[in-house]
Amino acid sequence: MAEKSWLTDFPQMDRDDLVAIRKSLDGTYRDFSREYGEMIEGFFDPLLQFLVAFEKLLVNSPWWAVLIAIIGLVYLVSRSWKLSVGITVAMCAVGYFGMWEDTMRTLSIITVSTLTSIVLGIPIGILMARSNRVQSIVTPTLDIMQTMPAFVYLVPVVMLLGIGKIPGLIAVVIYAIAPVIRLTNLGIRMVDSEVLEAATAYGATPFQRLIRVQLPLSLPNIMAGVNQTIMMALSMVVIASMIGVKGLGQPVLKSITNQYFTMGLLNGLAIVVLAIMFDRTSQAYAKRTNNRVSSH
């Protein structure tokens, strides 16, 4: 178009330059993935094998054995009969509506991604709470991880690692890890300095302070982070299914193209069941082991 005044239109980079930049960057990435793709893929191979085996275990074992194992775990961790019964009923409904297998697949990948997020996230949050410099680096990284749309990196990741569980896992972890990091950081920073000082005065090492004072006292916040991490991991189920992760996301996608609302809803509800199972169990565990703080 002719004559654009900088007054009305933003003075832009020349289109050709922009295209050149884009192309060269794209090219660079392509080169990179060609060069290192195999290697990186190899690096993740053990994890992939584990994921595959875990999924197989859940899908191929008789449903009643899996159900018993799940409920048993839920009960062991939460020690709550109410919760265990609720989960049993919900899981049976899931099975009855024909979503058992997909649910197992989703359960498998989500268990691993949530655990990964938490296991990586809490230590990062702790480091972040210790040092303002780490915080000033990690915070914007998390901002990027959370807001950069998964769609942007979905294809590049697939290009690098192929379709399937690993890129799915990576996408989920990238997206879901932020809240637990942020809230661990916040929680630890908010711990009452008087209590911390008492621990110091008795010669507690930084580690002892962390384990016995900071973590327990910031538990409500950390658990809020865990809760959000679980929620966000499960909200990524559909996105993950876009790059070939089997599970409840696929029928959801299917239902949307075909306008089968009820089917979408049912599968969505199965995801919700998983979310509630993870969340309530972890919260009950935290509450049980630290009841005084959460009622503080």
Add this chain to the structure above:
Amino acid sequence: MAEKSWLTDFPQMDRDDLVAIRKSLDGTYRDFSREYGEMIEGFFDPLLQFLVAFEKLLVNSPWWAVLIAIIGLVYLVSRSWKLSVGITVAMCAVGYFGMWEDTMRTLSIITVSTLTSIVLGIPIGILMARSNRVQSIVTPTLDIMQTMPAFVYLVPVVMLLGIGKIPGLIAVVIYAIAPVIRLTNLGIRMVDSEVLEAATAYGATPFQRLIRVQLPLSLPNIMAGVNQTIMMALSMVVIASMIGVKGLGQPVLKSITNQYFTMGLLNGLAIVVLAIMFDRTSQAYAKRTNNRVSSH
């Protein structure tokens, strides 16, 4: 497939029954949306008009006027030169790379949805903190809102309200409102009971207690919720663009189908810029007005 034993396969509902149920529910919803769609759409009309006008304002005003207004606001709210300069640079980069208009569109919808989420979310969080009954109702609702994939309700919402900003707004708010509610609830529940008791003893009304004690003291948590809400709202930009919300989501989707990685990345970064702008400004505001607590 033949002969399924209940031992190996979950005893499922009969496929035909399931299909019948699905069909009848789908039908019911279709009827409902045809019956009431117009009415409900009408209800949202003022909001739509506002959204459209707001977007027009941002898109059609000269870019420098908008930029000055944005930076002015950022500075007024945050009182931080550093932040204002940073945002200016980032916004100029966004414009220079030719994403100004899309960014403005996204800015418009996201501003409204984030504000809506916060303005609705904090009071709900407060109510939740007040009553265990409310909490026990709201919590699972939030679980559903966060984990039910947007894809499940995207099409039904479109069916009811058509394509465009309103369903986009609704989808974003449904997804993004949860953290601010949860963390407001948590924050208020964690407020030191001694301080609260002092307020009570001096005859503070519940409202005064809320405004002058509970909210300021739970501010770090509430702001963590606001941060997550902003992040999640911006992470929905792409999804919203699937149902007709113009903005940065569209080029992202295009870039994924066309494998233009750099283009996707640039647009993703523009989203990140918006996220950081919202987040830092709100955090700076909270810190400025309540510096003692956040450094507590």
Add this chain to the structure above:
Amino acid sequence: ADTEKKTATECGDVTIAEMNWKSASLTAHIDKFILTNGYDCKVEMVPGGTEAIGTSMVEKGEPDIAPELWANAMKEAIDKGVAEKRLRYAGKSLSDGGEEGFWVPKYMVDENPKMATIEGVIENAKLFTHPEDKSKSAFYGCPAGWNCEISSGHLFKALKLGDANFDLVDPGSAAGLDGSIARAFERKIPWFGYYWAPTAILGKYEMVKVDFGSGIDKEEFLNCTSSKDCKDPKVTMYPPSLVTTVTTEGFAIRAPEAFDYLSKRSFTNADMNVVLAWMEENQADGEVAMEHYLEENEAAWTAWVSEDVATKVKKALKAL
């Protein structure tokens, strides 16, 4: 939605769906330009995925035009909409129809010409490693939920690919499928799966359609291959698939001239492929490509409109 009041000749406000793949985006921009300048419509673009756009058109009569809709996606719903007189097929957007099939990269065929046939592929099944199971071979199917999921599934069965130790991998979405192709091409490794053209991917990555040796059996395809309830599918190549322009019934009634234009506007695959290649080359989006197309292919597009409209459009084109 409130269309009835408008007089027949008045075009008024028109909304065009802009889907996010290249050809659709291009077509949408061409329609926008021509409708604006030639028919005095006030055009607004609406982005959206096929599903959302389709649903909204059926239920809400909005947007007015979907310039390029693949029957592949949500065929059922669209047909229903047409049957209920909510939608109207304006015409084929791609005159030759879309091309579907099972493809392998060209470099494989270059290396081993037999790869262009299904026998060759089956013979070399071992080459197509499965992403999750080393002992199997992978066939990338059509994303779940699309119409092609059914047809590609049936053909998978008919070709007895399963017996050849192939596993039907669901790529989840077009993005997943695209990613897997890109990965294969960057590393020059084997790939075998369902795809369709004209598309950016096939513009960018040269692939060869695998010959089933069966020819096209249109009857069989319509009755069995593409039907959910087909018990015993037989082998057939894909017939060209319908790629149409769809408008709402309201629009068709309100702006018959514009509708007339839409029913004439269609591209040959060859033309389209040229533009797509140019877009790829320049990382162009629909708007830029529209300019390019209108300038380069005057003969083609002037045939879609009356002379008087063509003049108007040309004038506008000059003004750019």
Add this chain to the structure above:
Amino acid sequence: MTQATEVKPLIRVKNLYQLFGKDAKKHIHLVHEGKSKDEILAQTGHTLGLKDINLEINKGETFVIMGLSGSGKSTLIRHFNRLIDPTEGSILIDDDQDILTLSTKELQHLRRKRMSMVFQRFGLMPHRTVLENSAYGLSVQGVSKAERNKKATEWLEIVGLKGYEKQYPSQLSGGQQQRVGLARAFCTDADILLMDEAFSALDPLIRSEMQDQLVELQETLNKTIIFITHDLDEALRLGDRIAILKDGELIQVGTPEKILLEPATDYVEAFVKDVNRARALTVETVMKPAKHRITEESIAGALAQMRKMPEDYGYYFNDDGYQGVILQETLEAATKDGNTGNVSDEFMEDIDNISPSDILESVIPETLNTDYPLPVVDDKGKLQGQLSQSSVADVLSNP
């Protein structure tokens, strides 16, 4: 301080029980059955806070609550403004209004205008400056900013925190924080002050200033003060009446002297054992009636009168009342000098009269320095009694 106590009670506590724990209502019967605090704790995990408390607090009085740590003092005082609801029992205010039946509005009014509280653990708001904290009570009442800040600034100056207005509580020392709590409480002009160990973190100088302040407030504004303290001297100095709690039970209520001199139980006795009696008691409580009165005007007559008495001193009275102490030797010397006139001022001993309200401690040096009992004279110049060395010794060595 010692005011007429025959006023209508302002606060009346009736059969108040407090059992802490989840199932208080369920387990309260154990309390009625007379189980001890320890037993109940061991058996149910519930802590007995208060048991069958009956009390009356009068308007304008300073009512001190004492007792072992954990005996329920704070718990009791928190009931007065209903920060905790009793498990059983009632609290009547203004003699008829049960605070448990107050509406939310009324309760707020009560807390705003009638009562103000100093918390044992201060209860300051960490997010507000010292000034804002002090003005909190007023801000709750909706007093304008200028006005409340003015008042808060005044009070901050009185409690010695001038210059710290803009600091935050976390930047203050313990005692400074407590004083912010005091300023906050004094700011509201409430007529009932609930003070839970309000001076415990203060040094002796500031503490005694604050005590003076309290006495002044009580005298000039007739405030009712309910004061918890562990400092017996403070209790005796401030208290019109003292209540002693033990394990949630009320053991004794009475005036300081009564508690000191007639402890109801061994517990109370042990409790007050260490008190500095000399400081706690006034001359009044120890003095004896003055016996040796000399009324003869003439020196000779006076000497004669004195010689009839067992001691060699006497209190000289004329028509104008008590005049002073005369020693036998003075009279004898005067007689020897041939002075036959009347007894006059110059014969009186040069000693300070002591007043009945004097603290015993302050007169000990004089007692020690004088060989005869000191005359106790009230401010109208009337002789009220005499204070002998032996009675002082008696009361000091009592326990």
Add this chain to the structure above:
Amino acid sequence: MTQATEVKPLIRVKNLYQLFGKDAKKHIHLVHEGKSKDEILAQTGHTLGLKDINLEINKGETFVIMGLSGSGKSTLIRHFNRLIDPTEGSILIDDDQDILTLSTKELQHLRRKRMSMVFQRFGLMPHRTVLENSAYGLSVQGVSKAERNKKATEWLEIVGLKGYEKQYPSQLSGGQQQRVGLARAFCTDADILLMDEAFSALDPLIRSEMQDQLVELQETLNKTIIFITHDLDEALRLGDRIAILKDGELIQVGTPEKILLEPATDYVEAFVKDVNRARALTVETVMKPAKHRITEESIAGALAQMRKMPEDYGYYFNDDGYQGVILQETLEAATKDGNTGNVSDEFMEDIDNISPSDILESVIPETLNTDYPLPVVDDKGKLQGQLSQSSVADVLSNP
């Protein structure tokens, strides 16, 4: 308690400065320039915590720190285990090790094994039970659960919290919480106890028990105790030496008697004005040398000797040393009765000897009841001096 002070100092504080605020280093020059605390606060918003403190604390001593609220006591004590780093100055421990140069490991060792602290605001861990809180110091040291719980249980019983082991701090009263803090500090066997107003929330009974406990600990285990208190009586009772701070400066350091009888400044004088001197001072500090010695064995000789003296009593000595008090009238009566024998026990007055270490207060009744000065006799039976009514009166009325 009063131990030989010529031991090597355990802790030595040298030129310690503490300025609170962001830019302490930048503004510390104002302190050197002699600006006052208030000026610095007004000018920079920084609070002067400590100014040029120089101190030595000896092993085995109980060192009491007193001073106005906000004068820097807590700040000073926090430097000893380096909870705060000084702005300037150094703290040497064991006479050579500067704690600022300690490695993290060494510092941890110091905090674990050498020092234990009671916090003014308790610093309990809300998420741990009373038992766990008490055992905290041991658990940090890695002592086995059984062992540390045993020890914590013992100490909890000593501080009177038996039965509360499983409660959480929020369920305890203020004083109970403080006692948990005490139990925690006592549990670790550290040889230096830092006690910041450690008894401030305790009632008199428990407080005096705790004081006894402290004295016992100090005597039997030779612990060094650094004790902040606002209670002068407590300071005088516990302290071997007392330091008095004002506005961050050290005003006076000395033995209780010295502080009481020779206050360095008006401030100190005002500070100790209200002290119960009778309780603070011992007989030793007030007694005078005993003059009137009677050494003649025979009654007549003794009488003659006594008549030469100005007073009508005397202290009788024979070869075995001091025997008792004899009154002139007793001797006269004996002479009258014709007794010409020797002075023997039966002539001695029937009064209790008082000991030099007796608290003055405890002998006041006797002083009051006796007409002549009381003999002060040490536990070996040696006469150390005499305590007259007038010297008691003098010291009590000193200020």
